[in-house]
Amino acid sequence: MPVRPRRPRRVLAAVVLAAGVAVLAATLSGVWSGPSAEQAPPIPAAAPKLADSLTHSITVAQDKLRRTPQDPLTWAQLGSAYVEQSRITADPAYYPKAQGALEKSLQQQPEGNGPALIGMGALANARHDFAAAKGWAERARAVLPDTAEVYGVLADAQTQLGDAGAATDAVQQMLDRKPGVSAFTRASYDFELHGRVDEAKQALERAVGDATGPSDVAFCRYYLGELAFNSGKLDEAAAEYDNGLAADPQNVSLLQGKAKIAAARGKLADAITGYQEIVTRVPLPQYLQEYAELLLVAGRQAEAQQQFAVLDGQQRLFAAAGVTDDLTASAIAADRGDKAGALSHAQAEWGRRQNVLVADALAWALHLNGRDAEALTYADRAAALGWHNAGFAYHRGVILAGLGRKAEAVTSLTGALQTNPYFSPLHTPEAQRALDELKAAR
Amino acid sequence: MRRVLVLAPVVFAFIVAALLAGPGTASAHPLGNFTVNHYDGLKLRPGSLELLSVVDSAEIPTVQEKPAVDTNHDGTLGADEVTAYGASECGALLAATTASVDGQPLRWALLSSKLEFPPGQAGLATSRLTCTMSAPARLDRAATLFVRDGFRPERIGWHEMTATGDGVRLPESGLPATSVSNELRAYPDDLLANPLDVRETTLRVEPGSGGGAAVDVAPHLGPLDAVVGTVTRTFTDLVGTKDLTPSVGLLAVLLSLVLGASHAALPGHGKTLIAAYLAGKRGSTRDAVVVGATVTVTHTAGVLLLGLLISGSSALAGESVLSWLGVASGVLVMGIGAWLLVSAVRNRARHAVEEPVLVAAGGVVAEAEHGHGHGHGHGHGHGHGHGHAHGHSHGFGRGGLIGMGVAGGLVPSPSALVVLLGAVALGRTWFGVLLVVGYGFGMAATLTAVGLLLVRVRDRLDTMRRMDRLRERAARLSSWMPVLTATLVLVVGLGLAVRAATGNG
Numbered sequence: 001m002p003v004r005p006r007r008p009r010r011v012l013a014a015v016v017l018a019a020g021v022a023v024l025a026a027t028l029s030g031v032w033s034g035p036s037a038e039q040a041p042p043i044p045a046a047a048p049k050l051a052d053s054l055t056h057s058i059t060v061a062q063d064k065l066r067r068t069p070q071d072p073l074t075w076a077q078l079g080s081a082y083v084e085q086s087r088i089t090a091d092p093a094y095y096p097k098a099q100g101a102l103e104k105s106l107q108q109q110p111e112g113n114g115p116a117l118i119g120m121g122a123l124a125n126a127r128h129d130f131a132a133a134k135g136w137a138e139r140a141r142a143v144l145p146d147t148a149e150v151y152g153v154l155a156d157a158q159t160q161l162g163d164a165g166a167a168t169d170a171v172q173q174m175l176d177r178k179p180g181v182s183a184f185t186r187a188s189y190d191f192e193l194h195g196r197v198d199e200a201k202q203a204l205e206r207a208v209g210d211a212t213g214p215s216d217v218a219f220c221r222y223y224l225g226e227l228a229f230n231s232g233k234l235d236e237a238a239a240e241y242d243n244g245l246a247a248d249p250q251n252v253s254l255l256q257g258k259a260k261i262a263a264a265r266g267k268l269a270d271a272i273t274g275y276q277e278i279v280t281r282v283p284l285p286q287y288l289q290e291y292a293e294l295l296l297v298a299g300r301q302a303e304a305q306q307q308f309a310v311l312d313g314q315q316r317l318f319a320a321a322g323v324t325d326d327l328t329a330s331a332i333a334a335d336r337g338d339k340a341g342a343l344s345h346a347q348a349e350w351g352r353r354q355n356v357l358v359a360d361a362l363a364w365a366l367h368l369n370g371r372d373a374e375a376l377t378y379a380d381r382a383a384a385l386g387w388h389n390a391g392f393a394y395h396r397g398v399i400l401a402g403l404g405r406k407a408e409a410v411t412s413l414t415g416a417l418q419t420n421p422y423f424s425p426l427h428t429p430e431a432q433r434a435l436d437e438l439k440a441a442r
Numbered sequence: 443m444r445r446v447l448v449l450a451p452v453v454f455a456f457i458v459a460a461l462l463a464g465p466g467t468a469s470a471h472p473l474g475n476f477t478v479n480h481y482d483g484l485k486l487r488p489g490s491l492e493l494l495s496v497v498d499s500a501e502i503p504t505v506q507e508k509p510a511v512d513t514n515h516d517g518t519l520g521a522d523e524v525t526a527y528g529a530s531e532c533g534a535l536l537a538a539t540t541a542s543v544d545g546q547p548l549r550w551a552l553l554s555s556k557l558e559f560p561p562g563q564a565g566l567a568t569s570r571l572t573c574t575m576s577a578p579a580r581l582d583r584a585a586t587l588f589v590r591d592g593f594r595p596e597r598i599g600w601h602e603m604t605a606t607g608d609g610v611r612l613p614e615s616g617l618p619a620t621s622v623s624n625e626l627r628a629y630p631d632d633l634l635a636n637p638l639d640v641r642e643t644t645l646r647v648e649p650g651s652g653g654g655a656a657v658d659v660a661p662h663l664g665p666l667d668a669v670v671g672t673v674t675r676t677f678t679d680l681v682g683t684k685d686l687t688p689s690v691g692l693l694a695v696l697l698s699l700v701l702g703a704s705h706a707a708l709p710g711h712g713k714t715l716i717a718a719y720l721a722g723k724r725g726s727t728r729d730a731v732v733v734g735a736t737v738t739v740t741h742t743a744g745v746l747l748l749g750l751l752i753s754g755s756s757a758l759a760g761e762s763v764l765s766w767l768g769v770a771s772g773v774l775v776m777g778i779g780a781w782l783l784v785s786a787v788r789n790r791a792r793h794a795v796e797e798p799v800l801v802a803a804g805g806v807v808a809e810a811e812h813g814h815g816h817g818h819g820h821g822h823g824h825g826h827g828h829g830h831a832h833g834h835s836h837g838f839g840r841g842g843l844i845g846m847g848v849a850g851g852l853v854p855s856p857s858a859l860v861v862l863l864g865a866v867a868l869g870r871t872w873f874g875v876l877l878v879v880g881y882g883f884g885m886a887a888t889l890t891a892v893g894l895l896l897v898r899v900r901d902r903l904d905t906m907r908r909m910d911r912l913r914e915r916a917a918r919l920s921s922w923m924p925v926l927t928a929t930l931v932l933v934v935g936l937g938l939a940v941r942a943a944t945g946n947g
Contacts, residue, residue, distance in 0.1 A: 313505040
């Protein structure tokens with residue numbers, strides 16, 4: 001047998017084997033050394049506590065844009081997610097980011113950029129610039145006529161601007177396209193505004209059935225609680241708030257619901273403690289005002305004035321920026337006995353938008369200034385949709401009484417107290433007193 | 443926004459709008475007028491821990507605090523009132539800041555306190571509380587330090603921590619050494635970063651100096667990005683060129699072929715090796731092509747599908763999908779390894795002495811051959827490779843071969859994915875698809891080439907073996923080789939799955 005041919009073959013075999021072993025070793029070392037060598041250092045930044053889908057999608061979009069900054073769609077999605085995150089966490093730091101991301105998206109794709117237009121609309125709504133929101137929504141509709149979110153932005157804007165018919169249409173369009181949590185909660189609000197409480201409740205129950213994340217569940221539960229509370233059903237409302245807190249224990253609006261229940265049940269000290277915690281965490285004007293009213297009811301005048309001082313500071317911040325929330329300002333002025341201020345703020349808001357809440361505020365401000373005849377026309381407009389709102393009915397009753405229309409006044413005040421005997425710790429006793437006086441005078 | 447009016451947080455918008463409306467007003471609080479922001483600067487010395495703690499409160503919390511500062515209720519804040527309140531606040535902060543070394547709590551001593559009211563917006567003040575404190579601590583040896591800032595945790599705001607060592611060495615992955623916000627004086631404005639929220643830290647320290655992490659506000663980049671970085675930058679640049687001329691396009695396609703080919707040849711691609719091995723083992727050119735084609739098809743389809751999903755939905759993380767695919771691929775390889783092992787063991791039992799043995803094929807390997815009809819029934823429904831070149835039986839059928847190909851192509855290459863996403867983002871989806879297909883062809887070319895090479899080597903080894911006198915001796919040892927091979931495949935599969943699952947795939 002020839003020896004020579006054999007040798008190279010053996011060498012070849014050995015070489016192949018050696019090479020194979022080397023490659024295998026490389027593979028295995030790649031496998032085993034991988035974790036230690038490639039592990040990214042834990043970065044102390046941004047440990048989001050809400051590990052929900054929204055936080056996740058924000059992280060994903062951020063990562064994606066760091067890789068590929070030229071991506072108008074993802075910038076638009078990120079901007080919209082920031083708007084939503086700000087709503088959920090009540091952290092305003094996300095709004096400038098939202099604006100920056102959305103502007104970047106529009107800059108990269110100025111034409112036909114529907115997602116960015118929707119985001120801009122949502123942001124404008126969040127900032128109470130409803131006219132602008134409507135404009136964005138209409139531009140978005142021209143690009144994306146079959147996208148549900150367009151109609152969500154449009155519905156919110158139209159509701160706040162006071163075009164109830166257009167708002168209902170927009171909600172219907174949204175329901176037709178994407179019957180989910182967003183559409184059902186809007187439908188519920190639309191039903192509630194039109195006095196259709198049962199349907200409002202059904203819509204919310206469907207929404208809660210569709211809700212997945214804790215913040216969505218909390219959101220739906222809060223409004224189920226509000227519906228019950230506004231109908232004077234304290235136990236049902238308390239149960240809903242508790243259900244919501246089970247999903248999201250830190251939700252401030254649910255804590256506010258609990259504090260309201262405590263106040264309605266006459267546990268004033270508990271309610272005040274609750275509000276104290278709420279305004280420490282999230283000093284929104286609405287909470288500060290309700291807290292101040294509770295302190296007034298409790299006779300703690302000095303502390304109430306401190307809260308009004310904080311509200312003053314906020315009004316000054318708004319004014320300095322040329323931003324106005326005259327609806328809230330009017331209510332605060334009315335609480336503090338500033339009749340002229342209440343009227344001028346309400347008129348200013350009415351000049352911008354004509355929805356039922358503004359109509360009611362203007363009616364009340366006119367009444368405080370002794371102009372009941374004019375007040376009644378606005379109270380009528382507030383009542384036009386049929387909303388069972390105890391506060392509206394109380395205002396209307398007092399205005400009617402001022403006009404000497406006592407029978408109607410009694411009906412309206414009785415209606416207010418029947419709808420919700422707990423509608424305001426400050427105003428419920430006044431409504432009762434007015435009703436008693438009217439009945440005594442007959 | 444769903445129910446705007448009744449929705450509480452919307453009113454924040456005003457405050458933020460206020461900030462945006464006046465970019466010229468330098469005094470506006472960049473994080474919103476509700477925020478209470480925290481900074482903790484730790485300094486570690488061998489014998490002590492020092493802490494500089496700053497609390498920056500925006501306008502509204504400052505107004506809310508005012509009644510508490512104004513202890514004599516005269517409506518103004520006297521210097522003594524401010525000093526006293528600053529001291530009491532630092533006391534509260536000290537009490538709320540917990541620190542321990544190796545589980546032993548530290549006792550803070552307050553060194554200084556200062557309360558200032560820098561002017562804010564609309565004639566309102568903000569407030570800035572600065573406290574320094576120190577605690578004796580044994581940091582002159584290896585120790586674990588824990589610090590948590592629990593002061594006013596409920597308020598919204600920025601939470602930042604830094605750490606430096608003086609004679610104490612800090613871990614590199616720990617806190618940054620310098621403050622990105624210049625101790626709450628200038629907040630960074632990065633659209634792609636969330637506000638900092640660092641409230642506690644655990645640091646493993648050693649004697650010495652240095653260490654500490656670089657300043658980094660951005661959330662970390664995943665392994666995807668790491669791989670992608672250098673390799674594809676030129677590639678994506680090409681894709682992103684403003685004027686996509688035919689020559690540039692052609693260059694990009696060629697580059698995609700090269701990238702794909704080199705990707706398949708990269709070390710660490712255990713699946714690739716195994717696929718090639720199996721092709722070599724079956725020993726026909728056709729089989730080598732089958733493996734290459736399967737990998738290409740799987741990989742191209744995977745990239746396209748994943749790219750489609752990712753660009754269509756931001757809720758889907760590329761990273762997590764990749765890691766799941768990595769796990770799936772590893773499990774598939776493990777399954778094939780287990781199957782090989784079972785059949786190898788059975789065959790060994792059946793044929794105590796076998797013909798010897800082929801070496802090679804990606805080196806993983808050697809193989810027992812039985813000059814018999816394959817007698818093992820794994821019942822996988824595929825023909826066991828009858829009628830091909832060598833006529834001997836195999837432990838492995840075409841189904842398994844395709845399975846290995848799928849495993850090899852299942853995890854889309856991050857670079858191919860990024861190229862596709864980049865092209866989609868630029869509105870050049872079809873060009874991106876073309877490049878991904880090119881990439882797949884490149885991979886297939888390498889794999890097929892490796893497979894063909896192994897077929898050739900095999901043939902030569904066959905010839906050699908027939909002449910080998912030592913074959914009797916080798917036979918005993920080599921009869922174990924299939925078992926060893928199968929075990930190795932199993933181990934590689936396990937490794938791949940573990941690596942993917944731990945996020946390093």
